[in-house]
Amino acid sequence: EPEVTQTPSHQVTQMGQEVILRCVPISNHLYFYWYRQILGQKVEFLVSFYNNEISEKSEIFDDQFSVERPDGSNFTLKIRSTKLEDSAMYFCASSGEGDKPQHFGDGTRLSIL
Amino acid sequence: QKEVEQNSGPLSVPEGAIASLNCTYSDRGSQSFFWYRQYSGKSPELIMFIYSNGDKEDGRFTAQLNKASQYVSLLIRDSQPSDSATYLCALSTNTGNQFYFGTGTSLTVIP
Numbered sequence: 001e002p003e004v005t006q007t008p009s010h011q012v013t014q015m016g017q018e019v020i021l022r023c024v025p026i027s028n029h030l031y032f033y034w035y036r037q038i039l040g041q042k043v044e045f046l047v048s049f050y051n052n053e054i055s056e057k058s059e060i061f062d063d064q065f066s067v068e069r070p071d072g073s074n075f076t077l078k079i080r081s082t083k084l085e086d087s088a089m090y091f092c093a094s095s096g097e098g099d100k101p102q103h104f105g106d107g108t109r110l111s112i113l
Numbered sequence: 114q115k116e117v118e119q120n121s122g123p124l125s126v127p128e129g130a131i132a133s134l135n136c137t138y139s140d141r142g143s144q145s146f147f148w149y150r151q152y153s154g155k156s157p158e159l160i161m162f163i164y165s166n167g168d169k170e171d172g173r174f175t176a177q178l179n180k181a182s183q184y185v186s187l188l189i190r191d192s193q194p195s196d197s198a199t200y201l202c203a204l205s206t207n208t209g210n211q212f213y214f215g216t217g218t219s220l221t222v223i224p
Binding site: 035042056058080098101103 | 147149159201210211
């Protein structure tokens with residue numbers, strides 16, 4: 001069964017550094033999403049992406065964050081100048097249509113030191 | 114702000130019993146509703162989705178939606194210890210561009 005894959009599974013970075021989290025969505029999906037989940041808290045929406053542009057973003061997704069689909073398969077989340085509070089699990093998801101079920105990757109655990 | 118409310122639990126049921134999980138939401142414009150299961154340290158896994166009022170059954174799982182009362186529920190029949198997890202309610206609005214998640218209900222099935 002097709003799945004969303006994310007790399008790396010765990011990223012440890014010094015505060016102030018930039019990180020790039022990578023995702024390969026399911027191949028025939030057109031809608032892509034990033035979520036984060038701080039330990040013990042709920043899953044929070046960051047951004048949705050369709051047709052090579054951002055469809056919607058939350059208040060969390062400020063200028064520190066950016067997304068890109070550099071080629072036909074990858075979907076990346078870049079966090080510039082990381083902060084301690086960026087430590088969380090980051091999930092990528094994709095769906096075939098906008099309001100259809102989203103399928104999640106296994107996540108990247110980001111630890112900021 | 115689109116609120117999705119769930120009782121955090123923990124909810125404990127004996128093996129073989131029916132587990133009932135509930136979710137209420139504030140935005141009447143919500144169109145699509147989803148139940149995800151999340152094991153500790155893992156990603157959300159889709160269990161059910163429902164778009165129309167009424168019941169939808171899939172194996173041991175039944176989702177119930179009542180848009181007038183703004184609630185959606187998940188019933189798990191013949192609960193198994195492997196069902197022990199956190200269950201997340203999620204919804205999307207008519208744009209479908211983002212999901213709003215509840216905080217989840219922790220379910221423990223006691224052997």
